[in-house]
Amino acid sequence: MTSSDSTLPRTAVPDGITDPVASARAELKAALAAIEVKGNVPRRLEKASQRGAAKARAFADRNPAGAVAAAVGIAAVTGGLVWAIARAIAR
Template sequence: MSVDRPVPVPVPRTGVALGLTDPVESARAELKAALAAIEIKANVPRRLEHGVTRVTAKARDFRRKNPAGAAAAVVGVAVAVGGIVWFAVRTYAR
């Protein structure tokens, strides 16, 4: 069984729908898409939130799969931060 009518495809928030023949509607849709794209790029707190969420999920997954490796990573980061602080204090004290 085939369907003769086209299947509607969802348009992304930053895209312009095909088939707009009215130039005013087309310009309005392009402006709306451009403003949405600018908002996505310029909204730094939202982008940081998504990045932190993604990294947190990866860290939790790594901890679940490899607990010893996660513990070693925590110790390694603690040693690195301690070394940097020690070096900074030592340099400042001289």
């Protein structure tokens, strides 16, 4: 492996492969990596929730009053939805 290989993403096929067998293997390896990245929903959800939590922390650091207002608003909407669903089920 060269130093440039370490900068390529797992889903990329390196340039300069002249051997057809090595090229096919590299393409297959990249395709399988892309399928794994795209199909691994729990990992994607974990990364998305980590990004969201980081954004929420940054927002709370910049604007504490806005963060409190957002939390109260989210709680009110969630409570309203739970109440509406419970009422619909009770009828």
